[in-house]
Amino acid sequence: MLGPLRSAVLRHLRIPASGVGQVQSPISFSQIISRGFAGGFLDRDKVTERVVYVTKHFDKVDPNKVLPTATFDKDLGLDSLDVVELVMALEEEFGVEIPDAEADKISSIQDAVNYLMSNPLAK
Amino acid sequence: MVAAQEVLHLYRMFLREGRKFNSYNIREYILRRARMGFHENKASPNADELVQQAREDLKMVQRQSLVYSLYGRGTKSILELTRSKDHGAAEDASQLA
Numbered sequence: 544m545l546g547p548l549r550s551a552v553l554r555h556l557r558i559p560a561s562g563v564g565q566v567q568s569p570i571s572f573s574q575i576i577s578r579g580f581a582g583g584f585l586d587r588d589k590v591t592e593r594v595v596y597v598t599k600h601f602d603k604v605d606p607n608k609v610l611p612t613a614t615f616d617k618d619l620g621l622d623s624l625d626v627v628e629l630v631m632a633l634e635e636e637f638g639v640e641i642p643d644a645e646a647d648k649i650s651s652i653q654d655a656v657n658y659l660m661s662n663p664l665a666k
Numbered sequence: 667m668v669a670a671q672e673v674l675h676l677y678r679m680f681l682r683e684g685r686k687f688n689s690y691n692i693r694e695y696i697l698r699r700a701r702m703g704f705h706e707n708k709a710s711p712n713a714d715e716l717v718q719q720a721r722e723d724l725k726m727v728q729r730q731s732l733v734y735s736l737y738g739r740g741t742k743s744i745l746e747l748t749r750s751k752d753h754g755a756a757e758d759a760s761q762l763a
Contacts, residue, residue: 624704627674631681640682643675 585665587656594655597636601629614651626650637665668717676720677704683727687734690743696727 591611599606604619615621615629630646637659641649649655659665680700687693707716 622708623670623674624677624701624708627677628681628701631678631685635685643678646678647671647674 585660587660590659590665591652591656593636594633594652594659597632598629598652601625601632604629609652611652611656616650630655633659637662639665668713673704673713673717673720676717676724679724680704680720680727683724683731686731688740689734690746692730692734 595609595611598604598613598619599609603621603625608619610618613619615626616623621629626649627646630641630649633655634641639659639662641658641662645658649658677700681697684693684696684700687696703720707713710716
């Protein structure tokens with residue numbers, strides 16, 4: 544009985560969609576990540592800082608030579624055995640186990656930072 | 667001639683296995699001995715023999731690590747107070763005070 548009336552009304556009724564259900568300040572992706580996974584991905588500057596810290600405290604390294612751009616063999620004068628030790632120290636600092644194939648590729652502070660940034664378990 | 671990669675792998679295994687020991691004395695000895703041995707002989711002419719020896723020793727360390735893990739006590743040595751996560755020497759000093 545009211546059917547035709549209802550459809551006639553509905554045909555002309557338009558509710559503006561703007562402003563409804565919109566979040567005032569959209570949450571950025573990184574916020575979601577850091578909320579969702581405690582620890583999650585790390586901040587690049589902080590990782591670099593920690594890697595530099597560990598490197599500076601390694602026995603065979605002259606702390607004054609340690610820059611974020613330094614390479615282990617040329618700039619810091621480490622041999623391959625020392626690099627293994629240093630990478631182990633980094634493992635301990637970041638609580639990860641770096642597999643051999645990856646560990647062999649780490650030959651500078653930047654390499655280490657890149658690897659640790661890409662490892663979701665690093666903390 | 668053995669590959670450098672294998673030597674590094676052995677070295678890494680030694681350090682990894684050595685870290686597992688609960689007892690401060692054993693752990694530090696094994697780590698120190700591994701560091702010393704590898705560094706001393708890094709340019710040794712009879713590397714093949716030494717690597718063979720290292721393989722055997724690694725197996726021994728692995729066996730001992732298992733045995734020690736069965737009997738090890740959780741108590742820490744006083745020397746381990748400086749190994750706290752924050753690397754804070756001042757903090758350790760206040761712990762002792």
